[in-house]
Amino acid sequence: MSPAFRRFLAITLAIEVALCGWLVVQRLQRPRAAIPAAFPDDPLLAGEFAALAKRAENGGADDWLFLGESLVGQGCYGHAEQAFERALELDPLSIEAVYGLAFAIDRTGRVAESTVQYQRCLDTPDDPRSPQSKKPFALFAIGKNHLRLGDVAAAEAAFRRNEGFVPAMYQLALILYHTSRPKEAAALLARLLQQVPLSLELHQLRARVMEQLGEPAEQFAAAAMAERSAHLIESYFGTEFVRPFNHRHGFKPVLEAYASRKASGPPAAMEAELAAIEDLVRDRRIPQRFMALFMRAERALATGRPEVALEAVRQIAAGGDASGSRLLVEAAARQMQGDADAARALRERAETLQPSVLGQRGLADACDREGDAAGRDRHRAKEHFLAAMAAYRSNKLEPALELLKKSAALVPDDATTWFHIGEMEYHLGRRDAADEAFRKALELRPGYGRARDSLDRRAP
Amino acid sequence: MTSKELSLVGLALALPVATVLALPRLPALGPPRPVTSAGDTFPASPLRFERQPLPVANEEKQLPLVTNVQVVDLDGDGTAEVLACDALGHRVVRFDRAGDRWKDSTLVDLVSYPAHVTAVDIDGDGDQDLVVSSLGDIMPSDAVIGRVILFEKRGDGYERHLLLDDVRRVADVQPGDFDGDGDVDLAVAVFGYSRGEVLWLENRGDFVFADHVLLSGPGAIHVPVADYDGDGDLDIATIMSQDLEELWGFENRGNGSFRRTMLWRTPNYDMGSAGLVASDLDQDGDVDLILPVGDNLEDYDAFPQPYHGCLWFENEGGWQFVERRIATLGGTYAAAVDDLDGDGDRDVVLASMTNDWTNPANASLVWLENDGKQSFRTWQIDNDPIHLVTVAAGDIDGDGRPDVVAGGLNLRRPYQRIGGTTAWLNRGLAGRGSTGGEMAGGETAGGATGRGPQAGAIPAASAPASDAGGAR
DSSP states (O other), X not given: OOHHHHHHHXXXXXXXXXXXXXXXXXXXXXXXXXXXXXXXXXXXXXXXXXXXXXXXXXXXXXXXXXXXXXXXXXXXXXXXXXXXXXXXXHOTTOHHHHHHHHHXXXXXXXXXXXXXXXXXXXXXXXXXXXXXXXXXXXXXXXXXXXXXXTOHHHHHHHHHHXXXXXXXXXXXXXXXXXXXXXXXXXXXXXXXHHHSTTBHHHHHHHHHHHHHTXXXXXHHHHHHHHHTOOBOOOSOOHHHXXXXXXXXXXXXXXXXXXXXXXXXXXHHHHHHHHHHHHHHHTTOOSHHHHHHHHHHHHHHHHTTOHHHHHHHHHHHHHTTOOOHHHHHHHHHHHHHTXXXXXXXXXXXXXXXXXXXXXXXXXXXXXXXXXXOHHHHHHHHHHHHXXXXXXXXXXTOHHHHHHHHHHHHHHSTTOHHHHHHHHHHHHHTTOHHHHHHHHHHHHHHOTXXXXXXXXXXXXXX | OOHHHHHHHHHHHHHHHHHHHHGGGSOOOBOOOOOOOOOOOOOBOSEEEEEEEEOOTTGGGOOOBEEEEEEEOTTSSSOOEEEEEETTTTEEEEEEEETTEEEXXXXXXXXXXXXXXXXXXXXXXXXXXXEEEEOSOSSOOOSSOEEEEEEEEETTEEEEEEEEEEESOEEEEEEEOSSSSSSOEEEEEEOOSSSOEEEEEEEOSTTOEEEEEEEEOSOBOOOOEEOTTSSSSXXXXXXXXXXXXXXXXXXXXXXXXXXXXXXXXXXOTTSOBOOOEEEOTTOXXXXXXXXXXXXXXXXXXXXXXXXXXXXXXXXXXXXXXEEEEEEEOTTEEEEEEEOTTSSSSOEEEEEESSSOTTSTTSOSEEEEEEOSSSOEEEEEEESOSOOEEEEEEEOSXXXXXXXXXXXXXXXXXXOOSOOSEEEEEEEEETTOOOOOOOSSOOEEEOOOOOBTTBBOSSSOSBOOTTTTOOOO
């Protein structure tokens, strides 16, 4: 070997040692993932998060992002913040990581600091893999943050920049209302209602705006529309953001998997799955223990074992639960054992606690079997009434009216039923029929304020 | 080439390959970055309090949902009892002190998620009836499931009268003769969720009440009744806290006519108002309002925010109320007013539902010592139990000092330091005797309404509607 080659080899080796050593040190020095020391309420989480942390430490930006989202899902905002920051170090253009970081900071009460990160979202390109842009949500959060800090003008500017995003426009309309600009608010609301005709919030706000403008008939009409409008405009997106991550780890996916397959899965496998859940939650003071007991009772009833269901009910009751759900499970078990009187008494208690369509139907049927016509009619009327109200609040006016009339035919002296018949007729544009029903309600209950108001204030 | 030289060449080739292969297997040894934590801890109270749980049967197996506590002398025997709304058991529980122990008994049951109980002689027969606000659901719900149920005292028991249904979740009912006809009418907070209202119910005798709407909108938590304008009749106030954050006054104009005024609002819709207490805090002869703020059940896992704490609205006359912040405490959910240290001024007790519970030192119960000039210093009473949503003050052990009672709503993680109804007996300042506090309960506010990502013990106004738990 020539001296020159020897020199070259020595230099090469020296460079290699330095470079490889530097790489090894760099690699060893990368930060460990910060995860909570313990998850006392869910024994599954410790193992799952240890694995996630290891994956992130050995992985890339997406792994840190996944860890951050999972931590947010468990309410570990401070830990999540660190994971998102690391994800951003590895991939500064990850808008998901920027948004996650902003949210984690936001939830730990550092409002102005989170605004800076939400602003950074606006300057980061969207992820083409994501079906939805994060930018309107970030801009919305900026507006809300300004409101949290009391800077209404800055909030208004942020919401105005978010044109086309209905939740932001609703916030803008609120600001216009609160800053005594009702005409501008009314115009904006009219435009938004064309987009979302059955929006509860838009109609509620319109009622207030109309009051501000001194338009009582319009105010009343808007308030009446609010009652049958089911569309909700989000005023806070944190819950939606967190929900998928909240259901990703621990007990929740296990319980959800069981619930989704309990009816269709092989009985032996489902039994084993439920037993495994019971082992996990046994003797723990957590809500999942009681969910598992309800699942056990339900399974026992489905497989014809009322005594097992009653033992589950006994444990639920020992946990202090006196809910209608518990009473109905017990009623079903007693019925299965042939004790119809006990079952009926339990159902009556459950219905005293909270009437329901199914409960009333069951009681009406029981009365019918026993030849109790008055009881049957009373419960059947209530069943029709409750079903009518559900239809009404889903904006199904004709079916609601039909059910109410059936209810009134069975129990004609119920003022509430007549009031709602009036409401349906009003919404269907039959004012005379509405007035007649409101008057009937007032006749049955002279102090019925809503019936009186409807007669006094309805739109001409 | 010698073998040594060959080895060097081999090393030069192998080193980078080995490094590349080894790198992914190397563990991360860098220290994790510091994690942000928050929440509030305060100096230990110089006033000594002895914690005493007021347990119900099997409580050690339960996740109690206590939505409201009251200190009242229900039977007029000169001894105060504790009433608690047990939303898990759908009942109202009475606790009586027997020596050093407490005995629980169910006063009324089959009330769907009671949010508040008010003792009042509504039929004028000389005994205390109970008016119970029924939420119908502690989780966020816009369903028409609320009720006002009167339990008329009859002998040893109570007879049930349904005063109001076909309304959304009811969070509070307070009595007062609003139309000056000598009987007891009722102010009602229908919290709801997306829809709600404030009503007054005109007593027409024989347990028949006529409803009158005062305000439409969701999120009415409490309706404290007092003569706010000093004109001799009873007015109503309320805090609306669901979508907006507004403080309203309803001025009694006589004959059951009211004029409503928005007394205060904040553009911070996340403020999280959680209750309302009427009390003459500065003892200047008019009735002020105390507002605990800190409901953020809209999150699955709530965290303290910098604006949580307690606001005092000083009554300046003419329906003008001036806002003053008197405390900062993460997750503040309820307040009560009494002269805890017996120095003649009015102090405030605050309970926290959602302080940062990962720090076990953080406060769940504090009191604010009034220096007599309405400058307050916060003292920590306890950090256990947590998730407190309702608090009351009053002398429950007959020693002349006002004690504190609070209730826990264990809907959310962490399921640690769990408590139902808990008392803190006021043992006074070291070396001092009785402070001479009043016998009856102090002014209180708080309770669960379930707001949820939103739910307010109060009905967590803002909880995630699916599974997180929490009333507004």
